[in-house]
Amino acid sequence: MKKAILYINQFFAGIGGEDKADYTPEIRAELVGPAMLLNQLLDAEVTHTIICGDNYMGSNEEEAVKTILGFLADIEFDIFIAGPAFQAGRYGNACGVIGKAVKEKFNVPVVSSMNPENPGVDMFKKDIYIFPGGKSAAKMRTDMKQIAEFANKILRGERLGSASDEGYYVRGIRHMVWREDEQPASERAMAMLLKKLKGEEFVSELPIPKIDRVPVAAPVADLSKATIALVTSGGIVPVDNPDRIQSASATRWGRYNIEGVDKLGNREEGQFKTIHAGYDPAAADTNPNRVVPLDALRAYEKEGRIGKIHEYFYTTVGTGTTEAEAARMGKEMVEYLHNEGVDAVILTST
Amino acid sequence: MRLEMGNFPVKDVIFGDKSVYQDGILTINKEEALAVVREDEHITDADIVIARPGEKKRIVPVKEAIEPRYKVDGGSNFPGVIDKVERVGEGLTYALKGCSVLAVGKHWGSFGDGLIDMSGEGANYSYFSKLINICLVADTDEEFERYEQQKKNRAIRWAAHRLAVYIGSIVRDLTPEQENQEVFELEPITRRSKAVNDLPSVVYVMQAQSQMEEIGYNDLVYGWDMNKFVPTFMHPNEILDGALISGSFMPCSSKWSTYDFQNAPMIRKLYQEHGKSINFLGVIMSNLNVQLEQKKRSAIFVAQMAKSLGADGAILTEEGYGNPDADFIECFVALEDVGVKTVGLTNECTGRDGQSQPLVTLDEKANAIVSTGNVSELIKLPPMETVIGELQALARDGLSGGWADDEKLGPSVKEDGSIILENNSMFCGDQIIGWSPKMMKEF
Amino acid sequence: MANLIPVAKTVGANRMVPTISIPYPLGDPSTPEKEQWKLRYHRVGVALTALETPIEEQTVFEVRI
Incomplete structure (x- = not known):
């Protein structure tokens, strides 16, 4: 059976709220908090739960990442799940930071879930799969189910659809696909123009992305x-x-x-x-x-x-x-x- | 202007004693056809090979594709190229449908050349895998460019044009079936009925490839090199009838072959909608430039013409990517700024990883774009039983999507004949001319 | 230093000096050598000025020749 690892914060681990947000990273070879739910939904065994305080991750990022990557060095796993983080900004950031690091270091797929308002979405959607989630833990079951269904698809080695097919936030990764309806570009252009002429809504196939800004360098003194x-x-x-x-x-x-x-x-x-x-x-x-x-x-x-x-x-x-x-x-x-x-x-x- | 097309569907192409078309079978007398090819003494070696859809054949390096045509009243087929300069786009033209003449290097490839697989996964990448291809495989004595990455490929390309007319002439004395006759006709713009005039007016703006400053590499209009060209209003029939000839420069998947111009599906679609949902004014033929000022100047001409013609809308398309994106966006913005609602038709370069900016310049006003592919998509294909041309050209000769060696991927051509390449080298693969069933999606 | 200022802007360049074309940014081969040199010397000079000029946002520095 394939193996999975879940990352959660101190709150969902039942350790405590704001007062325990400095909790240092810990790994447990057991199902903690939402790991039980994930284990039920996933076609894999959740072997470990990693817990870390959101503030600890926020203020000691380098140290926290190093410690957690250290935990994982000798563990075999096929997929890494972080969250769901709902609308909690620091939790979203933590899921993104550790998710990105794990993906880069171990080259395993990482899946998370965050509410569209969570700042972690814009920071990390390019790095890991993030699904749009609810505002609070009331949506735990729905959000975890969405994560698990997609994770199962990955674990089965199925061909993954586009961001809009699967439902995760777009990552700015654009690839060529063949349309199932085989509609030629000439017909698509004609249809789009007719809509634009009539003032009707249309969807551009190339949404203009935000332009990158680079910090201005100081002038050369002499x-x-x-x-x-x-x-x-x-x-x-x-x-x-x-x-x-x-x-x-x-x-x-x-x-x-x-x-x-x-x-x-x-x-x-x-x-x-x-x-x-x-x-x-x-x-x-x-x-x-x-x-x-x-x-x-x-x-x-x-x-x-x-x-x-x-x-x-x-x-x-x-x-x-x-x-x-x-x-x-x-x-x-x-x-x-x-x-x-x-x-x-x-x-x-x- | 009224153009009648008499179409002769081709079900198969074979060689025989006499060049003849009967019951959909096109028989070619090879010696007679090769004599036409050899009219140019620069052709040192030539053969004709047939490649049909579904056959296990790989064709490379492909330099050009042409639909066999014949002007029944004796007029020019390719004016200013192999025929004298005279107006095209009216009268009666015969066309052999479902086949194309390909110009294929026997050995030597160049930057803008492409590859076609007639079956298997590779066949998805080019429109030309659906056609019966009459491949002119030739070598020349053009020593000055033999080892150059950029080649004019003049002798082979012009020979293929002569061959296309020779093959077209096989049906010269026949009459096409009633159902295979088409008429392309637009009334003069100021003489249209109220019903047509009340529809939104639309122009088609084509930015043809013209970036090489030296003569001989660019698209030609009536034989004129489009680098020395400012935007001009054209009748769509001129484009369907041989006024535009493909060049020999751009990475291949972004190119429009002469066959593409002759069959331009966007023009056909605009004709189809003319009088129903739009008033199709015509084509503003523009170009692609290598100086910002030239790009601006062309955009000014295009926008002014569109506005003066009373266009409400435009479809704008570019034969290229990279630097041409700047012409494309410049023109898109210029059209929007004069109130012409515009839809762009282009491919993208998002890189092998899909993460690059899709066009090199962007503007929020370019808010309606149909996208036809990613030039740098990486493609691996198994060996093919037969290669027409020379497979090594893909790796050796600097084709835009091939390479001699790469640290991670090795050479484009493997010992067993399998290949790895970028979509860049798929022959007219992104079908920006309008055929593309491909699009881009976020992953 | 770039001819396609719109491209330079899109990729986020901050100090920009226009050049005259893509294939020959700093010297048009159809003009006399002397003129080409004058143009190249001038525009490289503008680039040096750009390097010592404080700026707040993306700036295209004007050239005279």
Whole structure:
């Protein structure tokens, strides 16, 4: 039989309310509180219950996660359930924090349930499956049943439906599916336009997601003492592309030494070229400085406008490259830039 | 403008002594057909192979698809490309239905080329697995681009166009059955009846692929490279009748082949609704650009034309993803800003994990979109008994959805002939032209 | 530095300097070398100014050439 583990807070474990919210993590090889209900509903044995105070998780997150992951290190389990957390904000946060950590560490599915008003929903819906739940423990049976039904589907290895089919909160994960009615796009577009023209309600197949905001970086205090690096998504590489960076959907990046180089030599001279397949390469191949403006930046260095140019430029290809890969490569580059004392970056894109 | 189409349904294609169409069977004299192909001395090697739906065949690298056509009154079939420049979209055109001529590289592939499986799971990914494909498998002496990732593929593509007209000409002396005749006709915009004028007026805005600044890679309109083009008002019949020719640049699943233009299901749907629920004004043909100013300029032209024509609504579609999304959203917003209610028709790039932003630019005004697929969906397919073309092209030649090697996934082409690729390389796979039965869902 | 400012904005860039196109951000090959250099030198200079300018929100820095 497959095995499951349930995470609950101090209140549902019957330890106490607000006064016990600092309760430190504990694991019990038994069914505590709602674990009994879950055990009845699930096609798996709930072998352990993990209990942690909501405030403890809130104020000692790192410590709490470490302890709980430690508990689980030697235990075999197929699925992890957290909550239901109803409308309790700190409990929702705790279920999300531990759920995400367990999923990342042990690569097991994690299912939870929270009321739409629970702030944990927006914080963690991308990381774990969260079902919309009731406001209070009065809905324990309904919410746990929904969790268990979906968990059973996972345990049976069934093909899982979309967020709207299954009922969990959308996670921002979009995949291609074939419509059962096979209705062609032309008919869907026509129908949507007729509705829009008549002022009737319609459902866009691509809801516009909220745009990401990045915190504004402080300005460089004194450029004349600063080290500036050049980074590009324009695919400029040495002609033999030593790091075999892909020309589309890149997962690799490279950094190439430009110490003492006044300007980037071109493809014909056997120096640099672009491998980016998303734009006409002719202009970049003849003069790579059009994409990585080393020559111009060198002039400013000589004038003393900037302290110096960092010894390497960093490069990858930005066409078809996924956000996740781009973010990973960016973080990897930043590590080098930080370690080597770079103060600011000029990032050129194509 | 009135276009009559005489359709000849093709149930099978075989080779024989005489090129003839009878009882739905199309017989091709291969030598005669290859002589047409070899009219261009740059074709160094050529063969014709048939691939039927359900057969265990994989075709790659596919560069172009064309429906066999013949202008009965002797006019141009593909003006400015293999025929002289003259107006198309009126008169009588014969079409062989249910089949297409494919331009297939005997060895060499390029970025915009695609793959078609005629059976199995892979067949779901391309509209062309449903057609009987007359594959022109050829090699050329275009040495200047042999090892380039971007290829113009001119000799093979033009040869396929000649072959499509040769095959179309097989029915030149026949008369189509009554039930297989279609008429496409729109009255001039200012001469329409009150009943039609009272319906909401709609334009179809097409952003055709035109991002390469060097001539030879982009879609052509009457033979004109669309990089050097500003938006123009066109009659839908011109598009159905050979005025638009597919290019050789965009990742394949986002492309519109010439066959797609000839059969444009969105145009057919708009015709179907014309006089019933809408007043179909026509097509505003636009393009895709590589400078922000060019994108803005095109959007200005499109919105002005739509407004001046009195459009209440528009269907806007892009032949591409990534940078073209900026043209798409720019134009979407421009149309909405002049009061034209717009529905977009596009695919997405959400990454293999489905978590990337679906379009590279977004705007709240783009509130009505039909989505046809995810270019970067990862696809694994078992080996096929027969390969038409060369399977290694997928891995070796820089096709947009293939790769020579990958740390985690290995090469796209495995030793046993099984493959792993991104949807990007499925031949016109996202069917943005309007066929797509696919959509995107949140998981 | 990007030509498609709408894309840069959508992905959350804060200091933006426009470039002239996708395939040649900083030097149009159809213009004389001297002009290309002037443009590239100017726009990289604007990028340096951007780096030392305090901002509150996403800002596109104006270029003259």
